[in-house]
Amino acid sequence: MAPIVSDEYKEKKKRHILESALKAFGEKGFQLATIDDIVAESGLSKGAIYNYFKSKEEIYLQLMQMRTEQNIAKLKRSFLERGTAKEKLHQFFKNYAEIELSQKWQKMIGVHLEFWIHSGRDEELKKVMTDRYDDVYQVLLVEIIEEGIRQNEFNKETDPSLISSMVWGTIDGICLHYSVIGRNYPYQEQIRALEEMIFMYLEKGGSA
Amino acid sequence: MAPIVSDEYKEKKKRHILESALKAFGEKGFQLATIDDIVAESGLSKGAIYNYFKSKEEIYLQLMQMRTEQNIAKLKRSFLERGTAKEKLHQFFKNYAEIELSQKWQKMIGVHLEFWIHSGRDEELKKVMTDRYDDVYQVLLVEIIEEGIRQNEFNKETDPSLISSMVWGTIDGICLHYSVIGRNYPYQEQIRALEEMIFMYLEKGGSA
Amino acid sequence: MAPIVSDEYKEKKKRHILESALKAFGEKGFQLATIDDIVAESGLSKGAIYNYFKSKEEIYLQLMQMRTEQNIAKLKRSFLERGTAKEKLHQFFKNYAEIELSQKWQKMIGVHLEFWIHSGRDEELKKVMTDRYDDVYQVLLVEIIEEGIRQNEFNKETDPSLISSMVWGTIDGICLHYSVIGRNYPYQEQIRALEEMIFMYLEKGGSA
Amino acid sequence: MAPIVSDEYKEKKKRHILESALKAFGEKGFQLATIDDIVAESGLSKGAIYNYFKSKEEIYLQLMQMRTEQNIAKLKRSFLERGTAKEKLHQFFKNYAEIELSQKWQKMIGVHLEFWIHSGRDEELKKVMTDRYDDVYQVLLVEIIEEGIRQNEFNKETDPSLISSMVWGTIDGICLHYSVIGRNYPYQEQIRALEEMIFMYLEKGGSA
DNA sequence: AATGAATGAGGGTTCATTCAT
DNA sequence: GATGAATGAACCCTCATTCAT
Numbered sequence: 001m002a003p004i005v006s007d008e009y010k011e012k013k014k015r016h017i018l019e020s021a022l023k024a025f026g027e028k029g030f031q032l033a034t035i036d037d038i039v040a041e042s043g044l045s046k047g048a049i050y051n052y053f054k055s056k057e058e059i060y061l062q063l064m065q066m067r068t069e070q071n072i073a074k075l076k077r078s079f080l081e082r083g084t085a086k087e088k089l090h091q092f093f094k095n096y097a098e099i100e101l102s103q104k105w106q107k108m109i110g111v112h113l114e115f116w117i118h119s120g121r122d123e124e125l126k127k128v129m130t131d132r133y134d135d136v137y138q139v140l141l142v143e144i145i146e147e148g149i150r151q152n153e154f155n156k157e158t159d160p161s162l163i164s165s166m167v168w169g170t171i172d173g174i175c176l177h178y179s180v181i182g183r184n185y186p187y188q189e190q191i192r193a194l195e196e197m198i199f200m201y202l203e204k205g206g207s208a
Numbered sequence: 209m210a211p212i213v214s215d216e217y218k219e220k221k222k223r224h225i226l227e228s229a230l231k232a233f234g235e236k237g238f239q240l241a242t243i244d245d246i247v248a249e250s251g252l253s254k255g256a257i258y259n260y261f262k263s264k265e266e267i268y269l270q271l272m273q274m275r276t277e278q279n280i281a282k283l284k285r286s287f288l289e290r291g292t293a294k295e296k297l298h299q300f301f302k303n304y305a306e307i308e309l310s311q312k313w314q315k316m317i318g319v320h321l322e323f324w325i326h327s328g329r330d331e332e333l334k335k336v337m338t339d340r341y342d343d344v345y346q347v348l349l350v351e352i353i354e355e356g357i358r359q360n361e362f363n364k365e366t367d368p369s370l371i372s373s374m375v376w377g378t379i380d381g382i383c384l385h386y387s388v389i390g391r392n393y394p395y396q397e398q399i400r401a402l403e404e405m406i407f408m409y410l411e412k413g414g415s416a
Numbered sequence: 417m418a419p420i421v422s423d424e425y426k427e428k429k430k431r432h433i434l435e436s437a438l439k440a441f442g443e444k445g446f447q448l449a450t451i452d453d454i455v456a457e458s459g460l461s462k463g464a465i466y467n468y469f470k471s472k473e474e475i476y477l478q479l480m481q482m483r484t485e486q487n488i489a490k491l492k493r494s495f496l497e498r499g500t501a502k503e504k505l506h507q508f509f510k511n512y513a514e515i516e517l518s519q520k521w522q523k524m525i526g527v528h529l530e531f532w533i534h535s536g537r538d539e540e541l542k543k544v545m546t547d548r549y550d551d552v553y554q555v556l557l558v559e560i561i562e563e564g565i566r567q568n569e570f571n572k573e574t575d576p577s578l579i580s581s582m583v584w585g586t587i588d589g590i591c592l593h594y595s596v597i598g599r600n601y602p603y604q605e606q607i608r609a610l611e612e613m614i615f616m617y618l619e620k621g622g623s624a
Numbered sequence: 625m626a627p628i629v630s631d632e633y634k635e636k637k638k639r640h641i642l643e644s645a646l647k648a649f650g651e652k653g654f655q656l657a658t659i660d661d662i663v664a665e666s667g668l669s670k671g672a673i674y675n676y677f678k679s680k681e682e683i684y685l686q687l688m689q690m691r692t693e694q695n696i697a698k699l700k701r702s703f704l705e706r707g708t709a710k711e712k713l714h715q716f717f718k719n720y721a722e723i724e725l726s727q728k729w730q731k732m733i734g735v736h737l738e739f740w741i742h743s744g745r746d747e748e749l750k751k752v753m754t755d756r757y758d759d760v761y762q763v764l765l766v767e768i769i770e771e772g773i774r775q776n777e778f779n780k781e782t783d784p785s786l787i788s789s790m791v792w793g794t795i796d797g798i799c800l801h802y803s804v805i806g807r808n809y810p811y812q813e814q815i816r817a818l819e820e821m822i823f824m825y826l827e828k829g830g831s832a
Numbered sequence: 833a834a835t836g837a838a839t840g841a842g843g844g845t846t847c848a849t850t851c852a853t
Numbered sequence: 854g855a856t857g858a859a860t861g862a863a864c865c866c867t868c869a870t871t872c873a874t
Binding site: 247252253254255256259 | 854855856857858
């Protein structure tokens with residue numbers, strides 16, 4: 001017999017729950033946000049939520065998973081358009097500079113960073129996160145930088161992995177500060193300055 | 209009547225509790241660590257702890273307060289020795305590069321960052337934190353950079369506040385990554401590369 | 417309009433549900449077994465089950481009802497063949513001795529005993545059960561024993577009701593032990609020893 | 625520093641909780657009785673109960689443990705007075721015959737039997753229970769019977785283990801029936817008849 | 833008749849905080 | 854000052870039952 005609701009319906013509902021959870025977690029943090037907060041936010045019943053996720057922790061994990069995937073997809077999409085390594089790197093920073101600095105986004109960052117710290121306290125989760133960091137985030141920039149070196153756009157002496165790591169660290173640091181300080185934080189100037197600094201470093205040669 | 213125990217005794221006991229709390233928070237995070245964890249760590253009784261602090265939150269706040277003060281004191285101490293702005297800035301990075309990368313320190317960072325995020329969710333706390341950031345941390349570097357500009361060590365065009373903000377953001381980002389990834393993270397190389405990059409920027413001129 | 421499905425079909429489905437429930441209850445006990453366990457066991461949907469039974473409790477009651485009826489029918493059937501009281505009583509014990517000691521049967525006993533205790537906590541149910549005990553189980557043995565007394569097979573002094581009660585109690589006790597201990601319990605030897613003892617008592621005269 | 629309350633105080637409180645639990649379990653059965661029932665029965669707070677026991681299940685286990693120990697102690701005590709095997713066995717049945725048939729006792733039996741069945745569904749628990757059955761309950765009667773055989777009080781041909789098993793099975797069966805049926809069940813007559821039957825069997829020779 | 837998503841009361845458990853000793 | 858037993862609000866999760874499709 002045909003299923004009562006489509007997979008699509010269920011997927012939509014899951015997403016709705018995850019988005020409600022994101023709001024709730026953003027407001028109070030994962031630990032302090034209660035299932036009842038998610039209930040209130042989503043308009044669903046407690047039981048309904050447990051029909052889709054088996055625990056609050058699972059909601060957290062899947063939420064972060066989903067957002068990471070969206071993030072990565074967005075990053076990769078922005079590089080489809082061919083171009084030089086320089087252009088790609090510029091595009092990368094442009095993506096970050098253009099993020100809409102809503103309060104919602106500010107809260108989301110808090111949730112992400114909190115999750116990052118959380119995962120540092122759980123061996124299993126930590127492995128997932130560091131693997132993802134190495135295999136996805138690091139690789140993304142390393143490849144661009146290596147391409148730039150091959151094409152003589154960037155200085156041969158630079159260490160792509162070190163630069164990539166620096167960029168990601170700085171971006172996370174900037175986000176961290178923005179997440180706490182909010183509107184008064186010169187987020188966009190920071191991103192721009194970072195770009196400038198990195199390009200200077202890549203062109204004139206760091207660690208030379 | 210004379211106090212039964214000296215203030216010094218009380219101060220020592222408070223510090224002992226705060227240090228025990230730091231261990232407990234480092235292990236599980238603030239929310240998950242329980243008063244009983246602190247009891248176990250400190251060897252004191254529950255009642256004793258509540259004689260010195262009126263709530264778990266207060267322990268958290270005072271712990272962070274204490275550590276911030278220690279931090280700042282340490283930073284300032286390292287600049288007492290006179291020197292050029294360059295030397296001071298170099299000393300600044302050297303401080304960070306030389307931090308002992310123990311597991312204990314890794315956990316402490318987690319607690320600090322968690323607190324940072326936590327404070328972003330509470331208006332009152334947030335004000336304390338951003339004020340402290342502006343008045344202490346920012347000022348520290350801004351003053352050095354301004355001094356360097358006055359002494360023609362650094363390029364006139366640079367924006368001291370922006371650079372300072374960038375440095376702090378990057379340091380926090382590097383710490384964040386180290387806190388999650390741990391041993392495998394090239395913490396010291398990152399700090400060194402950051403120094404190099406910042407000096408290059410300050411000397412050859414960013415935003416020029 | 418004619419019924420869409422025959423009564424026979426419905427009866428079959430009900431029996432299927434009851435049998436699935438028996439398995440589920442046997443595995444975890446009535447309280448711990450969930451409707452979802454019955455759903456999984458039966459392959460039907462939750463709604464389907466509630467079309468046939470109005471509650472979990474009702475499934476329990478009807479299951480026990482059904483099994484009691486089967487039990488009684490089986491017992492009575494084995495006495496249809498004429499014979500002396502002795503022969504009948506021997507047949508009675510033989511029935512019990514020959515029960516296949518499967519794990520399934522072991523679990524079923526658990527369900528029955530659990531129900532027995534359950535019913536002791538509900539006045540209404542208790543009345544049903546004790547009436548059934550008096551009117552069916554007791555009567556069954558009492559009649560045989562009385563017949564044996566009339567035919568001078570058994571000692572006149574024996575109290576049929578007391579003996580019957582003893583036999584049922586002992587059988588239940590043996591089943592109880594078997595249900596917990598399982599394979600290692602000398603079930604059949606116990607039944608045989610019980611028979612021997614009862615016959616000795618009935619012939620040489622108990623309570624004389 | 626001296627403990628705030630004595631071990632004795634704590635032991636007393638534990639016993640109080642266990643007794644309250646026994647009442648609650650007796651009323652509704654283990655599963656249906658809630659912690660709140662125990663709270664209501666005991667007059668303590670929920671937290672207090674969890675200071676002494678880590679879960680409802682543990683209360684159940686310790687309750688049964690305690691009662692078993694009391695039971696065994698009582699049984700053994702009644703044999704301290706020397707005597708022939710016959711006298712000891714008689715004393716054994718007398719103990720059971722003289723039990724006060726209060727409603728409270730009736731309910732207790734229900735809890736015990738329920739626990740017995742419960743343990744049949746948990747491998748670990750089952751091992752504890754069957755070991756205890758073998759090492760304590762069986763041994764108790766087997767030793768008396770063997771002594772009786774050695775002293776020529778009982779028939780040489782009897783199988784002590786089988787008889788013991790039969791006695792315990794029957795006693796449990798009688799208790800089971802009493803627990804459901806209550807006042808109207810001829811408990812004492814049953815115990816007396818059992819004694820008579822067993823003695824007849826032991827003296828004139830069963831399985832001969 | 834059948835389906836299974838939705839409901840929400842209710843249960844076990846935790847833990848910051850209090851306070852009698 | 855110190856102790857740790859007691860408190861109870863609050864939380865996560867379960868599951869019998871309902872009902873729109």
